[in-house]
Amino acid sequence: MGGIHVMDHPLLRHKIDYIRRKEVGTKEFREIIEEISMLMCYEATRELKLEDVEIETPICTMQGKELAGRKLAVVPILRAGLGMVEGILHMIPAAKIGHIGLYRDPETLEPVEYYCKLPADCDKREVFVVDPMLATGGSSAAAITMLKEKGVKNIRFLCVIAAPEGVEKMKKEHPDVDIYIGVLDEKLNEHGYIVPGLGDAGDRIFGTK
Ligand code: PRP
Numbered sequence: 001m002g003g004i005h006v007m008d009h010p011l012l013r014h015k016i017d018y019i020r021r022k023e024v025g026t027k028e029f030r031e032i033i034e035e036i037s038m039l040m041c042y043e044a045t046r047e048l049k050l051e052d053v054e055i056e057t058p059i060c061t062m063q064g065k066e067l068a069g070r071k072l073a074v075v076p077i078l079r080a081g082l083g084m085v086e087g088i089l090h091m092i093p094a095a096k097i098g099h100i101g102l103y104r105d106p107e108t109l110e111p112v113e114y115y116c117k118l119p120a121d122c123d124k125r126e127v128f129v130v131d132p133m134l135a136t137g138g139s140s141a142a143a144i145t146m147l148k149e150k151g152v153k154n155i156r157f158l159c160v161i162a163a164p165e166g167v168e169k170m171k172k173e174h175p176d177v178d179i180y181i182g183v184l185d186e187k188l189n190e191h192g193y194i195v196p197g198l199g200d201a202g203d204r205i206f207g208t209k
């Protein structure tokens, strides 16, 4: 059964509120999103299973721990999700990477799929879907449906900022998925943007408009 985890951590909160500022430029925004992703990954991997292993230190033999065999994959939702991949790879460098391309139609706010390439054995992996913004929830809910259609069973979703509307949609459509949220914001505006939010995450990461 999934759950909603709002990460109440001062370092994370400081960094997220810093990049909300409109004067923060592309280079700094990108670097700090990477740091935020690293911190979020640390929290989101808290439940990973460990197994016993015998190891020899220079002093003696001991019963140690290592991560149990389950393989991991990271799946960014293009484009903005790409900004979170490097930070996560710093923590779990052996993870495979899949890509799901979705954009939000500016009129209907509905997600439009344009790309999907996943590791061949993704159904056997624990998958971390990443996207900085959970607004209406249309994009993340559609991405997770696509993964489930490919047989993926263990899914976690990481987003930097979420709106209550998106959280509700995810809870309704994917109650089995654990959702890790950096900060839960107030609401959506009439254009489907998160308030106070940080604007368009993709544009801020890639310097487009
Ligand atoms: C943004 C964001 C999410 C989506 C969130 O992507 O990165 O994918 O919107 O909104 P939703 O919860 O209402 O679906 P966008 O469609 O702007 O595409 P981009 O990443 O290519 O900029």
Ligand code: URA
Pocket (backbone or CB within 6 Å): 080, 133, 135, 192, 193, 194, 195, 197, 198, 199, 200, 201, 202
């Ligand atoms: N997508 C974004 O990038 N920002 C929002 O506030 C909502 C959707």
